[in-house]
Amino acid sequence: MYEKIAENFLKNNGCLLLNHRVVKINHQNNKIKSIVISNKSKQKTISSDSYISSMPITELVQRLSPQPPKEIIQASKNLHYRSFVTASLVLSSSEPFPDTWIYVHSPEVKIGRVQNFKKWSHFMVSDPDKIALGVEYFCTEGDELWSMTDKDLIELALTELEKIKLIKKSDYLDGFVVRAEKAYPVYDSSYPKNIKLVKEYLANFKNLISIGRGGLFKYNNMDHSILTGLYAAENLLGASHNLEEVNADQEYQEEKTENGD
Ligand SMILES: Cc1cc2nc3c(=O)[nH]c(=O)nc-3n(C[C@H](O)[C@H](O)[C@H](O)COP(=O)(O)OP(=O)(O)OC[C@H]3O[C@@H](n4cnc5c(N)ncnc54)[C@H](O)[C@@H]3O)c2cc1C
Incomplete structure (x- = not known):
């Protein structure tokens, strides 16, 4: 558009x-x-x-x-604004969950939300044997999450997804990271x-x-x-x-x- x-x-x-x-x-x-x-x-x-x-x-x-x-x-x-990093992962797997996205509240992981792109539209993931997940972290510019290397962030996303039993790490094929600064205005007092x-x-x-x-x-x-x-x-x-x-x-x-x- x-x-x-x-x-x-x-x-x-x-x-x-x-x-x-x-x-x-x-x-x-x-x-x-x-x-x-x-x-x-x-x-x-x-x-x-x-x-x-x-x-x-x-x-x-x-x-x-x-x-x-x-x-x-x-x-x-x-x-203040909150920023946002997402690790986009391609995995050889079938449906990890039936929703377009889920919010994650488990205190043992830092993931905020997971996008399941194939559920938005099958045009977004044309290969029937693969899935694409967007593993989203809410952060502040310059903090630990924001400053992680792409490689470390992908590793963190894979480890955390496996921890909450959404994927098997061994299914990972490819990935990249997108950072968006000042993505959320903060409504503080x-x-x-x-x-x-x-x-x-x-x-x-x-x-x-x-x-x-x-x-x-x-x-x-x-x-x-x-x-x-x-x-x-x-x-x-x-x-x-x-x-x-x-x-x-x-x-x-x-x-x-x-x-x-
Ligand atoms: C994680 C996330 C998910 C979202 N999901 C949805 C959704 O599903 N549906 C929906 O409708 N909306 C969604 N939104 C909201 C939507 O993305 C925003 O409403 C929209 O992008 C805002 O558009 P904008 O043009 O105001 O700002 P932006 O898209 O933020 O554009 C502002 C631009 O200004 C540029 N800029 C900054 N400083 C300077 C400078 N000094 N000089 C020149 N350029 C500068 C930036 O680089 C940026 O390109 C989502 C937002 C986030 C963060």
Whole structure:
């Protein structure tokens, strides 16, 4: 889907720069003037009339130049995200469990959740004699789990899965690791106060809109995140959507009643 969106964007003369980080956001008189982007080897300054940002809101604030007041920077530093690593394993095995995913609460292992990709769709694992599992660990950037080598993480995942009797280690064929930083906004006791300060400050910039999960510091699903982007684009064209109202019902999408509602 995202590839298709990118394709359409390019067809309409959009300029898409992948693998670049926004390292500085220059502002003056309550307007963003330009951003500095970097792809490790080179830096470049880009100017625009309007800016939509989906990077974590904490990073957005901390990249502003001149820097926001101390209390705003501190509020952004008091907002935390959890990160996520997943060991994707291919095994020669039949169905390890009948569900698409299961949460693991056993205190003797660190696994948080296991995805059973074949159960999402058989198109995800075409070989009938193999399965693919995503062994997910919730962690914090820089902690022990986050810093483990891919090899050690795969070994840990295999050992733990065997311990809770989901697989036999000897069935392992191949694997790789994916790390996602700042995957979950942390709703701790001080986050309402801190996010309010940060968002009120950012509202001063009339040509900047922060969107998405990390950008709104909200536990958004993909559809919510995309909707905030669409609303932001419409707002630039004169609409007045309130992005805070997206995903405001706090409904848990994975929940089902016994009636299947
Ligand atoms: C483990 C997990 C499972 C999920 N499962 C589902 C699911 O089943 N269904 C569902 O609907 N949603 C799911 N979600 C939620 C979904 O992934 C998010 O809602 C969605 O990806 C958020 O999109 P986004 O564009 O706001 O942010 P992201 O996808 O996080 O994109 C933000 C981008 O900003 C980039 N960035 C960060 N800093 C900078 C910088 N300084 N300069 C430039 N770029 C920067 C990042 O590299 C990243 O690419 C899941 C999330 C997680 C973590």
